[in-house]
Amino acid sequence: MGDRRQNGSLPRMRGPDGEPGDWPAEGTGTRGLTMGSRVRRLLVLTAAATAAALLLPVVPLSVANAAPTAAAEDNPPPNEREPSGGGGAPWLTRAGKDMVGYRLSTYTGRYYERSREQYRLCVVQRESGGHYDAESGEYRGAYQMSSSLAAQALGAMRAEVRAEYGDRGLAALARLEGRSISTWPRFWQDMGFWTIFDHGAGWQHWSSQWGASWDCDHRPNAESGWPSKDHPNYSPLEGPRAQRAAARAISDVPDATAAKCCRPEVTMRMARLYIKNTYGWGREHFLALKEMWWRESNWRYDVVNNHPNGPWYGLGQVNGPYIEDQGYTIKEYMQSPRKQIIVGCKYIKERYGTPAKAWDFWQANGWY
Numbered sequence: 039m040g041d042r043r044q045n046g047s048l049p050r051m052r053g054p055d056g057e058p059g060d061w062p063a064e065g066t067g068t069r070g071l072t073m074g075s076r077v078r079r080l081l082v083l084t085a086a087a088t089a090a091a092l093l094l095p096v097v098p099l100s101v102a103n104a105a106p107t108a109a110a111e112d113n114p115p116p117n118e119r120e121p122s123g124g125g126g127a128p129w130l131t132r133a134g135k136d137m138v139g140y141r142l143s144t145y146t147g148r149y150y151e152r153s154r155e156q157y158r159l160c161v162v163q164r165e166s167g168g169h170y171d172a173e174s175g176e177y178r179g180a181y182q183m184s185s186s187l188a189a190q191a192l193g194a195m196r197a198e199v200r201a202e203y204g205d206r207g208l209a210a211l212a213r214l215e216g217r218s219i220s221t222w223p224r225f226w227q228d229m230g231f232w233t234i235f236d237h238g239a240g241w242q243h244w245s246s247q248w249g250a251s252w253d254c255d256h257r258p259n260a261e262s263g264w265p266s267k268d269h270p271n272y273s274p275l276e277g278p279r280a281q282r283a284a285a286r287a288i289s290d291v292p293d294a295t296a297a298k299c300c301r302p303e304v305t306m307r308m309a310r311l312y313i314k315n316t317y318g319w320g321r322e323h324f325l326a327l328k329e330m331w332w333r334e335s336n337w338r339y340d341v342v343n344n345h346p347n348g349p350w351y352g353l354g355q356v357n358g359p360y361i362e363d364q365g366y367t368i369k370e371y372m373q374s375p376r377k378q379i380i381v382g383c384k385y386i387k388e389r390y391g392t393p394a395k396a397w398d399f400w401q402a403n404g405w406y
Contacts, residue, residue, distance in 0.1 A: 126203075127203065127206060127207070127210070128144060128145070128225050129210055129223045129225040129226055131144070131225075133224065133225075134223055134224055134225035135223045135224060135225075136170075136224050136276075137169070137170040137171045137223075137224060138168060138169055138170065138171070138301070139168050139273065139276045140159060140162065140163070140168045140265050140273065140274070140275045140276055141224070141275070141276050142155060142275070143155060143158060143228045143232070144224055144225045144228050145225055145228040145229040145232055147198055147202060147229065147232070148198050149198075149229075149232040149233050149235065149236060149237065150232050151232075151237065151258065153258035153259045154235075154238075154256065154258055154259075156259075156261040156262050156263075156264050157254050157255065157256050157257075157260065157261045158228075158231065158232075158235075159261075159264035159265055159275070160254035160255075160261050160264045160266075161181060161231070161244045161254050162180050162181065162265075163264060163265045163266065163269060163270075163271050163272070164244075164254060164269070164271075165180065165181055165182040165244070166179070166180045166181070166182060166271070166336060167270070167271025167272075167273070167335070167336035167338055167341065168180070168265070168271065168273060169302060169336060169338070170220070170222075170223075170224050170227055171220050171221070171301075172220060172302065172336060173218070173220050174329075174332050175329075178218050178219050178220040179218075179219040179220045179222065179227050180224070180227050180228075180231075181227065181230070181231045181244070183219050183230065183234075183243075185218070185219075187234065187243065188218075188219040188222075188230065190234065191219075191229075191230035191231075191233050191234050192211065192214060192215065192230070194233045194234070195211065195226075195229055195230065195233050196208070196211060198229075198233075199211050210226075211226075214226060235256075238256055238257075241256040244256075267342070267344050268343075268344050268345065269343065270334065270335060270336075270341055270343045270355070271335065271336050271338060271341050272341065272342060272343075272344075273340065302332075302336060302337030302338065303337075304375075305337045305338075305339055305353060305375045305379070306328060306337055308375060308376060308379055309324070309327060309328075309331075309353075309379045309383070310324045312376075312379050312380070312383065313327065313383055313393070316383070317383065317387065319392060319393060322394055323392050323393040323394050324393070326392075326393040326394040326396070326397035327383075327386075327393040327396075327397070329397060330393065330396060330397045330400050330406065331353055331354055331382070333400070334353070334354060334355040335352065335353050335354070335355055337353060338353070339352050339353050339372070339374075339375040339378055340352075340372065341353075341355070342372070343355060351368065351371060351372060351378075352371060352372060352375075352378040352382070353375065353378045353379065353382055354378060354379075354381070354382025354383075354385065354386075356378070356381055356382055356385055360381070360385060361381060364380075364381050364384065366381070386406075389406075390406070
């Protein structure tokens, strides 16, 4: 039964004088109910409650406690690291704003398909190595979308955002207009991917037919094991254990923090200064190195490619024997972006002379 309060006051009744009044308090003298009045009123209320109860359907306890009938595969999977905050706005949760690493999709709306979640993770590893802030020429973000494709996604997302999140969602979406997709929070990038993918209709945007270096099979349940140690840009799906392991690895790097070590813009800046000061290589050669190592490692120093012909390590994807010839163990090498830049640039100098010539070779052959 609904609340009978009017204008914020207690329920109203008629006093002994027949005029409306508040429920009387105990000991109010002549304005209080007599004992007989109280007993009669209690009996009336009890009878009314009993009659109402007889009209209610009886629900067996087993039915009331029954699990939902929806199939388990229709339910969105939880993230390994549970998001917090947001207040009904998933783009404001910790997971929804996280810009680095692999997670299960933070978007699980109209276009999401659990049977293609492994396909999506394959695309993220291939395109950006889990870096939602990645930029490579005109292609940007975790899914390496062009500005025109990002704008297309933004327009297509509007109807669902309006239906699910109302004016608050539309206002957040409007703030993304004109911004590079690499600045969009993870939630919006995930939503953009699923919207453009459109249950398989947009799979060619992430196909090797359009320039990708390996295929991810877009068919339902066709992919598994992602993120994969057998491909570049590997790091585990995020979870508490993975986070602790990453923190320990980074703590071994002198004068470094997680933010400094693992962000591509920092390793690129280190390389630009090093090649200029050591070899006199200017802008042309830095741009060549930037493009080449982006394709090799997404400028992440912790990448290992366990290919049968490898493995190859780090920023420049150098093989183990060459690293050891320079006087470093693999462990030392993988703990230091600076050592990787020194070794990688020495290899380029010895084999090709300059990064520009190495990049020319890479474009013709797909390796260097």
